[in-house]
Amino acid sequence: MSSEKPMLYTYCRSSCAFRVRTCLNWKGIDCEYSFVGLLKGEQKEEKYVEVNPYKVVPALKIDGIVLTQSVAIMEYLEETRPEKPLLPKDPHKRALVRSLVQAIAGDIQPVQNLRVLLHIESLGGDKKEWAKHTINVGFEGVEKQLSKSSGKFCVGDEVTLADVCLVPQVFNANRFGVDLSKFPLIQRIANDLSELEAFKKAHPHNQPDCPSEEKK
Amino acid sequence: MSSEKPMLYTYCRSSCAFRVRTCLNWKGIDCEYSFVGLLKGEQKEEKYVEVNPYKVVPALKIDGIVLTQSVAIMEYLEETRPEKPLLPKDPHKRALVRSLVQAIAGDIQPVQNLRVLLHIESLGGDKKEWAKHTINVGFEGVEKQLSKSSGKFCVGDEVTLADVCLVPQVFNANRFGVDLSKFPLIQRIANDLSELEAFKKAHPHNQPDCPSEEKK
Numbered sequence: 001m002s003s004e005k006p007m008l009y010t011y012c013r014s015s016c017a018f019r020v021r022t023c024l025n026w027k028g029i030d031c032e033y034s035f036v037g038l039l040k041g042e043q044k045e046e047k048y049v050e051v052n053p054y055k056v057v058p059a060l061k062i063d064g065i066v067l068t069q070s071v072a073i074m075e076y077l078e079e080t081r082p083e084k085p086l087l088p089k090d091p092h093k094r095a096l097v098r099s100l101v102q103a104i105a106g107d108i109q110p111v112q113n114l115r116v117l118l119h120i121e122s123l124g125g126d127k128k129e130w131a132k133h134t135i136n137v138g139f140e141g142v143e144k145q146l147s148k149s150s151g152k153f154c155v156g157d158e159v160t161l162a163d164v165c166l167v168p169q170v171f172n173a174n175r176f177g178v179d180l181s182k183f184p185l186i187q188r189i190a191n192d193l194s195e196l197e198a199f200k201k202a203h204p205h206n207q208p209d210c211p212s213e214e215k216k
Numbered sequence: 217m218s219s220e221k222p223m224l225y226t227y228c229r230s231s232c233a234f235r236v237r238t239c240l241n242w243k244g245i246d247c248e249y250s251f252v253g254l255l256k257g258e259q260k261e262e263k264y265v266e267v268n269p270y271k272v273v274p275a276l277k278i279d280g281i282v283l284t285q286s287v288a289i290m291e292y293l294e295e296t297r298p299e300k301p302l303l304p305k306d307p308h309k310r311a312l313v314r315s316l317v318q319a320i321a322g323d324i325q326p327v328q329n330l331r332v333l334l335h336i337e338s339l340g341g342d343k344k345e346w347a348k349h350t351i352n353v354g355f356e357g358v359e360k361q362l363s364k365s366s367g368k369f370c371v372g373d374e375v376t377l378a379d380v381c382l383v384p385q386v387f388n389a390n391r392f393g394v395d396l397s398k399f400p401l402i403q404r405i406a407n408d409l410s411e412l413e414a415f416k417k418a419h420p421h422n423q424p425d426c427p428s429e430e431k432k
């Protein structure tokens with residue numbers, strides 16, 4: 001393994017980068033940040049596309065290699081840095097965690113990301129309403145799942161990758177004005193998680209690239 | 217583990233179900249199918265929502281439990297049935313596979329699924345053009361990634377979960393009229409995979425719930 005410090009390519013408000021920041025903090029992996037200004041289109045610049053062909057954040061340079069896609073990065077960190085685990089040992093519980101991860105990272109977030117919202121807007125649609133609707137539909141399923149799997153956190157009483165994905169999605173839900181009182185388990189768990197240092201430090205408002213007017 | 221035969225809740229044309237069918241075939245897991253008519257709205261019926269709170273296919277009853285979300289199901293099968301592996305042993309290669317899985321299952325497919333397309337259409341947009349555009353943007357990244365990672369298949373010379381996700385996405389691309397000649401690696405690898413028995417047997421046209429007019 002390379003002795004160089006890992007480098008995370010990140011953007012404050014990206015919920016995919018928020019996930020990986022949380023995971024790195026949780027595992028105590030010391031890391032440098034390279035900021036990719038999504039609103040300025042820096043993700044499409046040639047030098048970044050060489051790092052990440054998908055033109056999105058995050059990407060992580062670690063162990064002499066470059067990793068892309070937040071879920072793949074988190075699974076890699078789990079496999080190579082198993083201390084402070086974010087996946088349970090039992091295969092059924094692991095599947096429950098991964099199912100919640102995919103419900104958020106695969107079903108909800110991609111459908112309310114910037115590119116889709118801009119297209120909705122270009123057709124004269126209300127992008128905020130669409131984002132709210134998408135999150136509401138997705139959270140109905142997540143809430144129902146949590147009623148079966150949750151303890152203190154999403155799956156049982158330990159923090160897992162499901163929690164790491166939930167908090168950024170709740171941040172988005174708040175931005176779009178979703179009424180979270182309809183989802184009491186999501187709300188309670190996300191509130192509790194937000195008090196934990198790894199999540200606090202990863203929050204968009206605590207990033208050096210977060211514009212000061214956003215923090216209010 | 218339960219001795220009951222596993223039960224897959226499936227719909228012929230769902231690319232998420234297509235992935236899991238392929239994975240089950242590849243690993244030689246004998247399985248019964250329960251057909252969920254998505255066009256008839258059967259995924260929203262109470263008895264199915266009890267099985268899968270996300271109101272989508274697939275779901276898999278296996279080992280006395282119910283699993284949801286295609287990627288989580290495939291990871292579970294890989295962990296509990298490691299014979300005929302679909303993930304390499306090396307953590308870096310595993311991350312490459314999972315990155316391609318997420319690029320397809322997280323970035324491309326959700327944005328061109330039926331629910332999004334119907335919304336685009338309701339706003340007066342061209343749903344086929346949007347699907348084509350989404351797949352084109354996503355496949356540009358996948359093709360670039362394959363130029364670094366592929367051998368005979370997506371990552372090296374062995375079939376992996378990345379291949380299992382690629383073939384259903386290429387099926388969708390063809391349905392929407394994407395010009396695959398722009399993506400020679402995707403095209404070549406998907407063609408080769410389509411000759412393999414596990415993929416053939418999982419193809420939408422070879423499902424008992426596929427209407428005969430679709431097969432032409």
